[in-house]
Amino acid sequence: MRTGQAFIEVDKVDPAILKIRQLAAQVGGYITNSSVSGGRDQIRQATLELKIPAPKYDQAVGSLSTIGKVETVNSTAQDVGEEFVDVTARVNNARRLEDRLITLLNTRTGKLDEVLRVERELARVREEIERYEGRLRYLSSRVATSTLTITVHEPAPILGNNPGENPIARALRRAWRNFIALVAGVIASLGVVIPLALVAVGGWVGYRRWRRRQISP
Template identity: 25%
Template structure:
């Protein structure tokens, strides 16, 4: 009987000790993870005021959101025909829902070159770039850059939403709680400032969305032109000089004849005066 009582006591102590140990373990586990849960839900002391809500962390939202990447490329290549390559590249861009945003063509004695920029949906970026590369005779340079703007994009989105909520609160205060002129002016000033920040954030988001949705490819195509040797100038031949001299003489004679025809009244008057003086002089001598 005593043996059974001892065994029961031992079992009772063992069960009590086990329950106490499990309880302590769970409490420690809860204490370890409690700050993480508070931080995820935003229930920390730094969010006590309306303005402090703008500092909310966006790490968990970033992990759950779609990656935002801005993808661009530059391509410089030699082609057989610049005009043909440009036309085909434009056709490729239109086929993949893109467009040429700007274009500049230059031509000199030795080279014809065209620089143009294509905006293309990011989903067709690689396909278009590979298609245009096939037009090359030689690819001189080809660079692709990618910029991950996911964190910045989500951060701006989160701050924008927070500012809109804060603005709504100030508008509610202005409608129902502002009693004095000073309180009204303060609320209106806060609303005006928040509206400017909201418009700025929305503009930044639109710009980033455009850059993310449409990639930019800058393409330089050039064509080497054949060098044409200019003939060496040996000067005019002897017969050519004679012809030129005759032409000059005829030109001078023509000018003199025209001058005589233009001053014929003066010549007639002068001749008449000369004859008159000669006759008068001959009469005096007689």
């Protein structure tokens, strides 16, 4: 059971989505989930989840370069063979028990409560068989099908959000605004510091005069 994830850079998302759908059809797969995102100040991207026949997985991965610039591809494999063997053995054991209970029920001539007890046990065993068989069907489908999730995104803008805007000019304007804000902050601070300094100087001068009068005879 193999799963993979790929990230691809493309010029435009919409044509890339069409190529992914074509790739899925070429390898006999199909798309189960898809999402497209992108808005103001965001890079547009799309994610599609493909279900691919297991023998065609490598072919699909090898064809990713036809969609755009492949950035990363990660693949993992999970061995479910041991679980498959274990569940199969449980099904066989449950079926043998089912056969014995059916035989016992058909030949039972005892009390009614004993017959009902056998019927309840038979119902429980059959429920287990259905659960095991469902798990086997699930494992079989997972082994036969691989999952490949493809995310495509457009390139990050080089010149900023506004077309034609020079990033150097934008940086200079930002630096100038920061400088003006700094000067304004200094002036605002001086508006508080200077009056306090004048009060302090006046107090110091008054104190010196008072001291001289105290010292003079």
